[in-house]
Amino acid sequence: MEALPRETIVDVLEARLREDILDGRHPAGSYLPPERRLADGYGVTRTTLKHAFGRLVQAGLLETRHGVGTKVRDYARLGGADLLPMLVRHDAKWVHEIFEVRRSVGALIAERAAARATRAHHAELRRLLEAVREADGADAVQLADVEVHRALARATGNRVYALLTNTLFNAYLPVRAALRGPFTDPESAHRRLAPVVEAVTSGDSRRAHTAADAYLRDTERIMLEGLA
Numbered sequence: 591m592e593a594l595p596r597e598t599i600v601d602v603l604e605a606r607l608r609e610d611i612l613d614g615r616h617p618a619g620s621y622l623p624p625e626r627r628l629a630d631g632y633g634v635t636r637t638t639l640k641h642a643f644g645r646l647v648q649a650g651l652l653e654t655r656h657g658v659g660t661k662v663r664d665y666a667r668l669g670g671a672d673l674l675p676m677l678v679r680h681d682a683k684w685v686h687e688i689f690e691v692r693r694s695v696g697a698l699i700a701e702r703a704a705a706r707a708t709r710a711h712h713a714e715l716r717r718l719l720e721a722v723r724e725a726d727g728a729d730a731v732q733l734a735d736v737e738v739h740r741a742l743a744r745a746t747g748n749r750v751y752a753l754l755t756n757t758l759f760n761a762y763l764p765v766r767a768a769l770r771g772p773f774t775d776p777e778s779a780h781r782r783l784a785p786v787v788e789a790v791t792s793g794d795s796r797r798a799h800t801a802a803d804a805y806l807r808d809t810e811r812i813m814l815e816g817l818a
Contacts, residue, residue, distance in 0.1 A: 603634055603642040611651050611662055612680045618664040622652075625660075649676060674761035685817060688761045693806045695758065699743050699751050700786055700802035704795040707745035712791040714741050719787045723780035731773035732766070738783060742790065771816040772809040782808060 610616050622628055629639045643660060646652040650669050654660045665673055678684045703711070718738045725731040736759055743755040762769065773779050786805050789798035 599634060599638055600641045600645075603632055603638060604645050606632065607642055607646060608649075608651065608676070609680065611646070612677070616662045618662050618666070621659045621661050649673070671757045671761070674757070675764050678762055679764045682765060682817060685762055685765060686814070688758060689806075689810045689814070692758050693803065693810065695751075695754055696739070696806045697799045697803040699739075699746055699755065700790055701795045701799040702748065702751070703742045703745035704790045704793055704798035706747045707790055707793075711741070711745035715745065715787045715791060719780065719783060722783060723776050725776050728770040728773045731776050731779050732770055735773060735779060735783060738787065742786070745790065765817060768817045769813040771812040 607616075616622060623631070625636050625639055629636045632639070643652060643654060647654060650665055650673055651663055652660055653663050663669070674684065674688065678688070707715070715738065718734070718741050722731060722734040722738065725734040739755055739759075740752065743752040746752075772782065782805055785801040786798065789801045
């Protein structure tokens with residue numbers, strides 16, 4: 591069994607402030623009320639409030655200026671993909687948009703990998719694909735599947751594709767436990783993914799794109815059924 595996390599008052603306040611910002615109760619571009627008034631309103635000390643502010647500044651939702659105040663950042667205009675895990679926790683509808691990008695980027699990565707992969711990449715892909723079939727349990731199969739996609743991204747020779755792949759996986763990490771549907775049976779997971787690896791290792795870019803698109807659509811459908 592896994593121990594449950596213990597929330598502190600700062601954790602609770604951070605979550606409350608985050609929800610208030612993302613729900614629009616503190617609109618983008620607006621300044622939060624003075625610290626003393628805000629702390630009284632939430633029933634916390636100013637020290638606790640400052641700790642929560644620090645986390646939200648680091649998350650990209652707030653910015654503070656000495657002598658001016660604390661401003662809500664326009665995350666939709668200024669934020670980056672690092673905000674996605676937080677946004678998914680707030681609203682699972684973000685997952686649908688993440689999957690749309692996953693389809694288009696994933697198919698393109700497979701196409702590029704087929705054109706650029708070396709023999710060493712081919713050997714790694716085959717080894718990692720076999721690890722999917724040998725994994726024990728849905729969680730292990732899912733993580734083994736992730737490693738195949740990371741290897742496909744590396745095989746493109748473009749480090750940005752590798753970072754994009756990491757970003758997309760990290761984005762739905764908060765709801766990963768609900769997305770295990772395609773990975774409950776190792777043999778089925780292997781069978782779905784094998785055409786992608788086979789097309790890439792044969793150097794057939796068009797077939798790799800088609801196979802990756804089919805794989806991504808199929809697994810997306812199963813994962814969204816689980817999320818629903």
